[in-house]
Amino acid sequence: MWQLAVGWTLVLALIVGGARWLWPVEELSVASTAATQKAADVSNEDAVFLNNVGPKCNAIFSGFLAAGTPEARNQFVLKPVLTSTRMARFYSLNPLANVDPATLQPARSAVLKLPDGKAVETLWNWTDGRQIDAVFREENGEWRLDWDHYARYSDYPWALFLSGSGVSEGEFRLLARERLADERKGADTISLVLYAPRFGQPGEVGFQSPEFLVSRNSRDGQLLDAAFKLARRGGQVFGSQLKNLNPEGMIRVRLKVRRLEVNLERKFEIAQVAACHWYAVDEPGVEPIATVAAPPQSH
Numbered sequence: 001m002w003q004l005a006v007g008w009t010l011v012l013a014l015i016v017g018g019a020r021w022l023w024p025v026e027e028l029s030v031a032s033t034a035a036t037q038k039a040a041d042v043s044n045e046d047a048v049f050l051n052n053v054g055p056k057c058n059a060i061f062s063g064f065l066a067a068g069t070p071e072a073r074n075q076f077v078l079k080p081v082l083t084s085t086r087m088a089r090f091y092s093l094n095p096l097a098n099v100d101p102a103t104l105q106p107a108r109s110a111v112l113k114l115p116d117g118k119a120v121e122t123l124w125n126w127t128d129g130r131q132i133d134a135v136f137r138e139e140n141g142e143w144r145l146d147w148d149h150y151a152r153y154s155d156y157p158w159a160l161f162l163s164g165s166g167v168s169e170g171e172f173r174l175l176a177r178e179r180l181a182d183e184r185k186g187a188d189t190i191s192l193v194l195y196a197p198r199f200g201q202p203g204e205v206g207f208q209s210p211e212f213l214v215s216r217n218s219r220d221g222q223l224l225d226a227a228f229k230l231a232r233r234g235g236q237v238f239g240s241q242l243k244n245l246n247p248e249g250m251i252r253v254r255l256k257v258r259r260l261e262v263n264l265e266r267k268f269e270i271a272q273v274a275a276c277h278w279y280a281v282d283e284p285g286v287e288p289i290a291t292v293a294a295p296p297q298s299h
Contacts, residue, residue: 046111050120054109056143057120057136062101064145070096077147078139078280087147093157097199103127110241115283119146121242130200133245135279148173148280151199158196159207161259164266169258173197173278175205175250178228189213190221192270194257195250202245212270220273222288227251227276230286237277237285252278 064076070087074080077087108123112135120136120143135146147153155170172194179191191213196206214221230237231251236244246252256271277285 049111049118050109053120053136053138053143057122058106060136060143060145061104061122061124061134065099065101065104073147076145078137078144080144083147086153087151090151090153093160094151099126107131108242112238112240114238114279114281116281119279121240123242123245126200131202131245132200133202133242146280149278152197152278154196158194158209161257162207162209162268164259168260169256169271171254171256171274173252173254175246176224176253177250178224179211188217189215190224192224194253194255197252203247205247205250210268212268214270214273219288220270223273223276223284223286224251224253226286226289227253229289238279251276254278 060076064073067073067076070084070091074084074087077083103126105125105127106122107125110121112119112121114137117138119138121133122136123131123133125131132150135149136143137146138144152173154172154174156166156172158172158174160166161170161172175195175197177193177195179193184191191211193211194209198204198206214224216222216225227237228251231244231246231249234244236242253273254275254277255273258269258271260267260269273284275281275284279285
C-alpha cells in the first residue's frame, strides 16, 4: 500500500510538472499564506487542465496557420458558419499573415475564465522576434481558435476608414489612449485617441485617429473610465493572467465608429463602446463606473 501511494504521488507530480513544461503557466502573486495555498491549488488544477487541452489547442493553431486559404482555415475557428463570410471579406482587404508553425514557440499559457466558460489564452514567440497572443475556446466538444481576437477583426481597415474610404460606420478592434488623463480628470468628457494594432508587433501601433470626446456620464464613458482605471491598477479584463502586451497607457477596445461629412468637413464619432477587449464575447469585460456629479459651488 505504501509503495502504491508513493507511485501515485510521483505520477501526479509528473502530470503537473509536465503541464508546466509543455504549457508554461503564469504564476499568481499573493500576499497571505491562505491566499498562497488557494492560488497554488488553482494553479495545479489549471496546470492539469492545460495539460489536457493544450495539445488540442496546439494542433488547432498549427492547422489554422498551415492552411493556405480562408476557406481551409474556416474549419479551425469558432462559429465557422458565421465567421466564414467575415473572414473572406477581412482577408480580401488585409494581407493574409503567412506564418510557418515551425517558427513558433509557445511562451506562456493560462486559463481564462470567460462568462460562458473556461478558455485557454496563449502567448507565442516567432523566431524573428514577433509575438502574438491567441485564445482557444471549446465549442460543441471541440477546441477552436477565437479568430476575431487573433486577427484583430475590424469591418474595414482603420487607416482607409479614416481617409474616407469604404463604409461610413463599422466595428473596429483598436487600441485606445486617454489624452491628458490627469489634467482632464474634472472634465465632462474623456479625450481619446485610437490606433490600429500591428499584427505580431504588440508594442507598436498603426495609424492614429483624430481626437474623440466621450461623455463621462454616458455608459460608453463609464465603461472606458472603468477599463482605464483597471489598466492603471495593473489588472486585465476577465482576470487575464498573461502578460499585458499593450503599449503603456493603452487599452484594447471594440468600438462602433461613425464617419460624418458636415459642411464638407470629415468628422468622426463613437457610436458605441461594444467591449473593452478583443475577444469574441458580448460582455464588455468591465462594469461601468457611475460618475458622481460634483456638488454646486456656493458664491
